[in-house]
Amino acid sequence: MAETSIILHHYPRSPFAEKIRIAFGIKGAHWGAVEQPRMAPKPDLTALTGGYRRIPVLQIGADIYCDTRCILRELERRIPAPSLHPAAARGIAEIIAAWADRHLFACALGLVFGLHGDRFPPELHADRARFTAGKFDGWDSAKMKPRIPELRIQLRQYLTWLEQGLHDGRVFLLGDAASLADLAVYHPLWYARNNLGDDAGLQDFRRLTAWLRRIEAIGHGTMESRSPAQAHAIAREATPAPARYCPDANDTYEQGARLRIIPTDWGFDAVEGELAGIDRDTIALRRDDAALGSIVVHFPRDGFSVTRAE
Template sequence: MTDIILHHYALSPFAEKVRIGLGLKQAAWKSVDIPNVMPKPDLMPLTGGYRKTPVMQIGADIYCDTQLIMLELDRRLPSPAFQPKGREGEARAITMWADRLIFSPAVGVVMSQVADKFGEAFKKDRSEFSGRLFDPERMRAALPFVRDQTYALLSLAETMLADGRTFLLGGEPSLADCALYNPVWFIRQHLGPAAAPLDRLPKIATWMEHMGVLGHGKRADIEASDALEIAKAATPGKTSVDGSDPSGLKAGQKLSVTPDDTGKVPVAGTLVGLAADRISLARHDERVGDVVVHFPRAGFIVQAL
């Protein structure tokens, strides 16, 4: 298989979701360190404008959003599986719950207490990214609310672990664990393991110890320029369009794909792949040649151009 390349930065919580997944699979992968704010001049040629972190590259195939990155890793590296047999839907449903409901208040718990540490460039970037002003005073005022929401949501996971199971779905780690790991990891990284509301969740504390043992797999650092050359020398893999898809989209259509929550930068291209879990656009850039950019369906807005 062509090398897995992860474009990320160290304190990205969603990148940690992928890194711990690579650890679960004990996978070899290449790391490209990217800026945590725009501009990202060596990432945009690959993604066509998508600015969120992380992005996974395999040759000339570019995977955006951890929903799809994790599914693609599971497809290419099937053992050990991210999704226990017969419980695939459950694993993905818990993942969406963690990504969409827990992540935001958990980040709020952190940012409400560390926002003053960031410079003006970061504040400006995150204002543009989120669509609202990065206001440390407003964040501090929201701490009681986001802390309570995080506690309420994590308490559901605490209940899942209360029967003595090691991981969320039983004795082995899964996609669901990787998803829950990232917001809890983010709080611990910035505020410590005893920070509220983690101090009231002993089962999650033990679960984090088991998750931490997984590590990050076999990492090798490369330069961004190397990753661009790899893309330019490669040919995208085969894709197909489901002609009976309820969207009515057809192969060869010119489309844009845009996240529906934050980082709402549309990526334009030609439809070359469509399935229930993904949509794929072919595009060309002078620095990387022909690439295919893949997105998950859930959480993205598709528009005809």
């Protein structure tokens, strides 16, 4: 399948979308970009996903990949070189990525909205409060402000760890090549720097700021803008690829079972469909959409709750 069949549903200021855009740069990928709204409603996106509205979402024909972990696994499968997984440190890369996506990003997010939340429109605060079910102090900047000193200390501790990790002059976090670890650490710092400037404190960490410049220089590969209507037409005309069905011995869901998948951290929008594929890392549901036809939506297993649909 040609690389140009890869479509990313994103918006430019999304930090998690930046994680994928840099991955495209590492891979030298050609990709289509569909810009989606920053806030709900997102009808052109949820028509493809069945309700999931977190950004980014990857589309390849009638296969839809949700969450950056699932997206990166599929990208690695389709464009294996250069790999995002260092051969000698694959598990370490996954551990660093899990920490950065959750803890480093949450710290950066808290500082951005605590220090400069008044720069964002009230409707964005309201949307994010609904989206996260009251987490992050309900995205209320006034409630976040008392936590600023603690968050500054926490972020500085994280930046110190990263600076120490680069002390031996290595080019990237795990060696001479950029990896999943670099992608996951970069996007929270990209978000903090773009929204806080010097308030992020990055200028005090010489090795880390040099590393940030190296990641930024990778770029985003070759992008071609697409419209939501074009993306829908591609999905409508395509047939989903056969999904891998390799259940764990502890899995209790039979192929074709009607299931319901919901994120466990934020964005609790449920997606229902028939089980099309499952393995250790991913689960895929088939949906039949009146306008788009048969679509298979893929999720990572980590961070998502799976139950039988009632």
